[in-house]
Amino acid sequence: MPMQFEIRGLNRLNGFLRGLPTNLRNEISKESESFMLDIRKSAKLRAPKDTRELANSIRVFKESENTIVLNVGAPWGIFQEEGFRPHWIHTSMIIGSNKFSQIYGGKEGFIFVSKSKPFIRPALEHHLNKLAQRISKAKNRAIQGSRR
Numbered sequence: 001m002p003m004q005f006e007i008r009g010l011n012r013l014n015g016f017l018r019g020l021p022t023n024l025r026n027e028i029s030k031e032s033e034s035f036m037l038d039i040r041k042s043a044k045l046r047a048p049k050d051t052r053e054l055a056n057s058i059r060v061f062k063e064s065e066n067t068i069v070l071n072v073g074a075p076w077g078i079f080q081e082e083g084f085r086p087h088w089i090h091t092s093m094i095i096g097s098n099k100f101s102q103i104y105g106g107k108e109g110f111i112f113v114s115k116s117k118p119f120i121r122p123a124l125e126h127h128l129n130k131l132a133q134r135i136s137k138a139k140n141r142a143i144q145g146s147r148r
Helices: 010-046 077-082 120-128 131-147
Strands: 058-064 067-072 087-090 110-113
Touching: 010 058, 010 067, 010 120, 010 131, 067 077
Parallel strands: none
Antiparallel strands: 058 067, 087 110
8 A cells, every 4th residue: 555645835845945045144144234333333432532533433334245344444543452652743743633732741742642542342342242142133033034
């Protein structure tokens, strides 16, 4: 006696499996962009407030489908983040606002630059511990979206 099996819902399963990669890519892309915007916001709050130019130069943009870039446009941003050897600079070398032309350490028109104040690294460290949870939520939203 031959056995016969009937499988129902195979079209629905195939539709789910076809839609899952697209939904997953879209949800992870949205979550990644949101993650970078949160880092930008945190970095702007942590950036030195002397002229606000550094904070205002922090931008997030999508370079390609798989790449989101956090860019610090101010040329001195790297020195603020990474640090440098302590030294004196003349106020005429300051780009932008020149509100520093006061007397510092007995030298008129000079500023003593002695330390860094990282703003990107602390913002990234603050948000990195939430990244796995955010990706997991994006995965769950993609699965729910594929079920429809």
